[in-house]
């Protein structure tokens with residue numbers, strides 16, 4: 001029924017103990033759409049993203065990804081997660097496996113692909129992120145930017161319907177950010193469905209179809225990137241963007 | 255005249271060297287060297303111990319230790335997983351086991367399996383099973399805490415990455431958590447192996463046939479025929495042949511893993 005929608009979030013709530021972090025989020029990501037989530041630190045962006053693949057258990061609301069309701073208590077969450085690629089701020093490559101095995105282990109053990117097929121898929125995706133020559137390297141031998149690109153390739157090797165990115169470049173040295181954003185830009189151009197938490201306003205403005213601005217556990221404002229970032233309607237969006245786009249900008253005393 | 259702190263330290267150090275020289279000279283003059291040689295370095299006795307001290311005793315010590323370590327590792331892993339279980343009774347059972355077997359002498363376990371179980375249940379274990387079970391049961395209690403600490407030291411992000419790729423809890427444990435945990439705890443596990451090597455000497459209590467002798471029993475047996483410390487010295491050196499390289503290995507591994515500190519129980523020892 002909702003075949004054009006990849007992710008549908010309805011009335012999502014999440015509390016940690018008595019701290020309510022998400023207070024009722026409604027959002028959708030259409031197939032092939034790129035949605036960026038921006039907002040101040042602590043506003044619940046990571047929590048939202050982690051709820052979308054159930055790394056955090058929502059306290060209320062409904063999440064449907066690729067036609068499967070994840071909040072159904074009887075859902076096969078492992079099968080559902082295969083369709084959802086996740087890229088973390090801290091890369092999280094398996095430190096005891098080389099690059100090739102990082103890309104093949106879940107293909108073989110979860111998707112039951114043959115070693116040969118898994119390797120072919122792995123090499124194809126490594127090429128996609130421009131790291132074919134690192135196939136036998138250990139994660140510790142790679143730069144942060146290279147690790148993050150391998151992590152993206154690892155997620156892509158599972159043929160996900162949606163890719164989630166949680167501040168994929170904020171742990172990187174500035175000169176390495178461009179490579180990772182370049183890979184993400186190509187993915188977007190290829191039509192991948194993406195939900196991206198980011199502080200890279202330039203990227204959001206150029207790549208996102210839509211931008212959500214979160215603050216205090218709510219989506220305060222959403223719309224086309226040019227509108228939310230270029231001409232924000234809400235006061236809180238304005239002051240956030242002012243701080244992010246011009247870090248030396250002083251907030252008016254309130 | 256008042257000496258500075260540095261000068262006093264220098265005088266003190268010189269005094270220590272002087273004392274050492276005096277002690278050595280006195281010992282050298284006083285000692286009856288032929289007597290010392292007879293007691294400690296009797297080459298005839300030492301030679302009579304070869305090759306059996308290697309082909310039987312050292313070999314058996316290694317085999318007994320390896321069996322006990324292998325069984326202890328498996329049991330220790332099971333206990334560690336029980337300790338981390340979300341089902342409270344599993345945690346209780348593991349805690350009771352660990353506290354119990356860390357709290358009693360390993361010798362008691364050897365006696366229980368060597369005599370108690372055969373008498374009580376009419377079960378007769380062969381020598382290999384007895385050592386494997388005894389050393390394993392004791393070793394597992396110590397290794398369980400080390401393994402648990404190792405599992406908990408695996409970064410949470412590794413687990414989240416595995417789960418987000420669709421791996422189940424169990425699959426994540428087997429393919430990511432346990433392999434990484436063992437890398438982390440290789441140094442303390444090596445120390446555990448050293449301690450088990452020494453504990454393997456306790457097997458003497460159940461009575462061994464000649465071809466079952468391990469190093470300590472072999473040393474004692476030689477001693478009973480040859481009144482000299484030489485046999486003890488020889489088997490002692492044989493233990494060092496095992497334990498010193500393992501100790502170096504452990505420290506090397508520790509350096510290689512960046513000396514990542516994890517909380518482990520105080521070392522065992524009987």
Ligand SMILES: Nc1ncnc2c1ncn2[C@@H]1O[C@H](COP(=O)(O)OP(=O)(O)OP(=O)(O)O)[C@@H](O)[C@H]1O
Nearest residue numbers: 016019021039040041042043044045046047048167
């Ligand atoms: N596992 C947890 N237990 C308790 N509180 C948590 C947990 N995870 C997040 N929080 C709290 O939830 C709030 C939102 O955190 P979240 O990480 O989602 O923010 P964020 O928008 O991603 O911030 P940032 O931009 O700094 O990454 C914070 O106050 C945080 O302390």
Ligand SMILES: [Mg+2]
Nearest residue numbers: 045046047167
């Ligand atoms: Mg975050």
